[in-house]
Amino acid sequence: MTYESFAYWYDKLMNEAPYDAWQSFVQKKLKQYGRQGAKRILDVGCGTGELAVRLAKEGFLVTGVDLSENMLAIAQAKAEAQQVNIEFFQQNMTELEGFSSFDCVTIFCDSLNYLLEESEVRQTFSRIYELLKEDGLLLFDVHSTYxxxxxxxxxxxxxxxxxxxxxxxxxxxxxxxxxxxxxxxxxxxxxxxxxxxxxxxxxxTYEIDQYKQWLTEAGFTVLEITADFTDEAPSETSERVFFVAKK
Structure with missing residues (x-):
């Protein structure tokens, strides 16, 4: 799935998206799980680079990956305008390659939900596991089944x-x-x-226990599952589920 003409209007349509909350989530979890010194972040499904730029301005060394060439062109222009150095690559998240030794990998804005095959989700978790440093964190969110x-x-x-x-x-x-x-x-x-x-x-999307199983099979330890930008466990009517997993 690639964004075509939609890419050029994505930021306009997403002007109320909770980018500040995603940024805070990343910084909070890195601190909470003893990764204050973490620097290298891989933002998978980075889109137009809104979160990547925000993290880079906070001093993180960010790499962005997305499937859409149009999205990445906008992200690159945005990074240059904000005077931050971010490397952007066009890749499928199931086939991440050419990277290593990240402190943290993020997949937000339900990007993982674009994978329609179970094997694709499992392969993505396995690839990310290989790219993380020992004790590195995977942070992602998905739509709930509800x-x-x-x-x-x-x-x-x-x-x-x-x-x-x-x-x-x-x-x-x-x-x-x-x-x-x-x-x-x-x-x-x-x-x-x-x-x-x-x-x-x-x-x-899939049931929470299914994601937990696939993360465990990939080698991760699941540290936390919350919902809707809160510290609360998901309920029957939660809409967005957040996972924190450690290599």
Missing amino acids: KMDHIFQDAIFTSNDEEISYIWSCYPLSLPHSVEHELTFFVRGDDGKYERHDELHRQC
Whole structure:
């Protein structure tokens, strides 16, 4: 799954995304688990580099990976504008290569949910395990099964803005806890006319115990599972589940 024209409007559409909360989560967990001296972070599914840039400005040595060439072009321009040095690479998270010795790997904004095969998730965990230093941390979040089955299923979300508007429709897939996002957005040009763009995104998630099993099989020790940017364990209606695992 790669973002095409959508990449150029991603930041506009995501202007309320909790990047500050993701950044705080990373710094809090590194401190909480005795990794205050951690410097090297690999941001997987980095998108337009919003989190990577924020972490770099805090003094971390950040590498960003994403599948979308368009996203990475925006991320590189953003890093240059903010005068931070970040290396960006176009790679599939299931096939990460050419890296080593990271203190921390992050996969946020439900990027892991774009993997539709169980084998892909397991392979991603295995690759990340190899890239981490001993005692290095993997931090990631995923959509809960509740969100996929009850909030997204057959839902329609809309936004009407003068510059860009969208209609976001969700449909169930044949896989358990999966959904297809059909996004149509209309972008206002300099001539005042609107241009239509269409994107199709598919996501899948799994039960918490399944993620725990795959992490353990990859060699990780699961340190913590919380929900919705809190320190609380996930409930039946939690929407975003956070994992902290150690090599």
